[in-house]
Amino acid sequence: MKHILIPLTTALILTLGGCSWFEGYRPPVQQGNVVGSQALSQLKVGMSESQVRFIMGEPMLVDPFNPNRWDYTYYDQPSFGKTTTKHLTLYFADKHLARIVKGDAKAKAQ
Structure with missing residues (x-):
């Protein structure tokens, strides 16, 4: 009986370990850049680049072909739950803030 029980237990453990419903820890x-509502409320059209940089911090991406466009992106994937992405694009004209474009997207639950 012991000769059958050991391989059967091993097969059961290996089978359950490969099930897709069992997920391990995901950090x-x-x-x-965390784009908070308080920082967004402080942004005003006409601010200089240095004032915007003081409020928002360094942009995540400055387009090399259009240095007057700054992109701030925030991505959050918790261990369990929905993944969220927030995006903010700032456009400058003559070294002053000309336009603010907010684009928030919510991804599917995983």
Whole structure:
């Protein structure tokens, strides 16, 4: 009986270990610039680049072909739950803030 029980237990453990419903630990991932509502409320059209940089911090991306466009992106993937992405684009004209474009997207639950 012991000769059958050991291989059967091993096969059961290996089978259950490969099931897709069992997920291991996924560490939370946060990347980019946190764009808070308080910082957004302080942004005003006509501010200089240095004032915007003081409020928002360094942009995540400055387009090399259009240095008057700054992109701030925030990506949050918690261990369990929905992944969220927030995006903010700032456009400058003559070294002053000309336009603010907010684009928030919510991804599907994983």
